[in-house]
Amino acid sequence: MIPEIRHLRAFAAVAEELHFGRAAVRLNIVQPALSMQIRQLEEMLGVRLLDRTRRSVAVTEPGQLFLEEARRILRALDQAIDLAQRAGRGEAGRLAIGYSAATAYSGLLSRLLSAFHAALPEITLDVRELHPAMQREALLTRELDIGFVVANAESRKPAFDSLVVERWRMALALPTGHPLAKRAVVPFDLLREEPFITYEALGEDLGVDAFREAAGFAPMVRHHAQSPIMLLSLVGAGLGIATVPTILQSAAPPGVTFLQGDRAFPELPIAALFRRHNGNAALRRFVEGLEAV
Incomplete structure (x- = not known):
């Protein structure tokens, strides 16, 4: 025995x-x-x-x-x-968090994590930068507890719950030397033949979607970037124009000018996305903190 x-x-x-x-x-x-x-x-x-x-x-x-x-x-x-x-009780354990690069540049993630860690310092945070589509997949496979993505149709599937935590304004990013960069407002009709750069990691070409909704036509996409900084660097190099969240303005290299079009862009709702019926008590406490903000 x-x-x-x-x-x-x-x-x-x-x-x-x-x-x-x-x-x-x-x-x-x-x-x-x-x-x-x-x-x-x-x-x-x-x-x-x-x-x-x-x-x-x-x-x-x-x-x-x-x-x-x-x-x-x-x-x-x-x-x-x-x-x-x-x-x-959600006072200890582990919380796996996904985010897109733009979320980090906005300061949203650092504000939320700072408040959460101050309240519950014994919870270990596993924070990963992932494309929004990869975040949704990781939520379904339980590799992530929560992610931060644009609240689109993919985020409204029955498997998920979500909470909108921020809304991003959009703007045109132009090379500073571009003739249209001298205007106070850019007429969309003058952009029909202009080359555009997209940053697909914002989501499913959300910059293109926002432009199409505001302008009434799709931009002529010529180049693709895999990060916000690369996108803005290509704009600064004069390769084209981009539609980006205004929160990226602080990360822009020299040679980039941000302007609005003559019709308003739709705002991008940023949601905290998590799998329904996730039993992680640390996630429950994190969501409670989001709801209190």
Whole structure:
């Protein structure tokens, strides 16, 4: 037989109290039950752990060595119980978060994570930059608990819950040397033959979608970039025009001018997206924090 936790607790109490009566009171059990547990433990081990007489109790040398290990096991068990209980309350554990590059540039992610970490510092954060489509896939495969994406039709599928946390304004990014960059407002009709650059990692060509909705026609896409900085660098190099969130203005290299068109762009709603029925208590606390903002 293998000793149980109750045997370890019983022995530790007697070894520390050196008195069966006081140890029984400490464990809230009757003394005969305590004596039986000690006898069972010694029989299982085949070693005398305690020397006892009518007047005294002493720990044997094997008992002293066993006591040190028993205490270590009991401490580890208590810590495991405490950790599990705190995780169940959302006070400890792990939270996997996905984001797109534009979300980081907006400052949204840093604000949310700063507040969350200050409130719940024992939750380990696993933060990953992923394309929005990859975030949705990772949510479904349980690799992510929550992601930050544009709230489009893909984000409204039954598998997901979402919460809009920010709305981004859009703008035209033009080379500073472009003739239209000198205007206060850019007429969309003058952009029909202009080369455009897209950043597909914003989502499913959301810059193109926003332009089409505002202008009434699709831009002439000539170049593609895989990051916001590369997109703005291509604009600054004079390769074309782009439709981008205005939050990227602070990250723009020299040579890029931001302007509005003569018709308003639609705003992009940014949503915190998470899988329905996710039992992670840390996620519940994170969403509660988002709802309170």
